[in-house]
Amino acid sequence: MHSLAEEIKTFSKASLRKQCTHVTTLTGKRLLETWKDSALRVEEEEEEEGACGYVQDFSLDLQVGQVRPHVLLASQDAAQDLDTLRKLKVSHILNVAYGVENSFPHLFEYKTLNILDLPETPITSYFRECSQFIDEAKAKDGVVLVHCNAGVSRSAAVVIGYLMSREGLTFDDAFALVKAARLAVRPNPGFYQQLKAYRPQEMERDHARDVNLEEH
Known part of the structure; x- marks a missing residue:
C-alpha cells in the first residue's frame, strides 16, 4: 500500500x-x-x-386548467388530443395560436385567430371577438377550450380579458384565478401591461360609437 x-x-x-x-x-x-x-x-x-x-422539450403538455365550468385553458397538445377533449366534454375550441391547424374540424366548433406572441401585438383588440365566441358556447351549454401554442401567454391573456369583460373582475383578481387554474400562465410583458390598462366598458363604448359612425 x-x-x-x-x-x-x-x-x-x-x-x-x-x-x-x-x-x-x-x-x-x-x-x-x-x-x-x-x-x-x-x-x-x-x-x-x-x-x-x-433545451427543447418534446413531452406532451396535457394539463388543462378549468377557469370556469365552461372555460378551459391549455396548450396545443391538449387541443390535439381527442381523448382529453372528450373526457372534458369540450364542444368548442378557441385557437389563438399561430400556425396551428385545427385537428378535428368535424367534431368541434372552432374559432381560429392567428395571434403572434409578441409584446407589441394589440392583444386587447381580439378580446371582443373571443368573448363573443365563449358566450355563444355558454349559451349552448357548451365547454370552450382556449389554447395557443404553449398555453402560457396568448390564451391566458384572452381568458383574463374574458373574465374582466364579462364578470367585471379586476386584472389582479382575473390573473390570480387563471394562474390558479394553470400554474404555467405567464402573459408576455406587453400583454401584461395591456391587461392592466384594459377597460372593457370604454372599449365597448368606443366600438359602439364606431359602428354608429359607419352606419351613418
Whole structure:
C-alpha cells in the first residue's frame, strides 16, 4: 500500500482528465469549453441543423386548467388530443395560436385567430371577438377550450380579458384565478401591461360609437 506522501510525489497534472463543457448559444452556435493548464480554451463545434439555444422539450403538455365550468385553458397538445377533449366534454375550441391547424374540424366548433406572441401585438383588440365566441358556447351549454401554442401567454391573456369583460373582475383578481387554474400562465410583458390598462366598458363604448359612425 502506498503512503500518502508517496502518492503526492508521483502525482502528475498530466494524469488529470480534462474538464469539458458543451455550450449552445441563443443563436444555435455550439461551443466546447476546455480547461487546460488553468486556462480556458473555447472552440467552436460544428453546428447541428435546427439547433437552438435552449433545451427543447418534446413531452406532451396535457394539463388543462378549468377557469370556469365552461372555460378551459391549455396548450396545443391538449387541443390535439381527442381523448382529453372528450373526457372534458369540450364542444368548442378557441385557437389563438399561430400556425396551428385545427385537428378535428368535424367534431368541434372552432374559432381560429392567428395571434403572434409578441409584446407589441394589440392583444386587447381580439378580446371582443373571443368573448363573443365563449358566450355563444355558454349559451349552448357548451365547454370552450382556449389554447395557443404553449398555453402560457396568448390564451391566458384572452381568458383574463374574458373574465374582466364579462364578470367585471379586476386584472389582479382575473390573473390570480387563471394562474390558479394553470400554474404555467405567464402573459408576455406587453400583454401584461395591456391587461392592466384594459377597460372593457370604454372599449365597448368606443366600438359602439364606431359602428354608429359607419352606419351613418
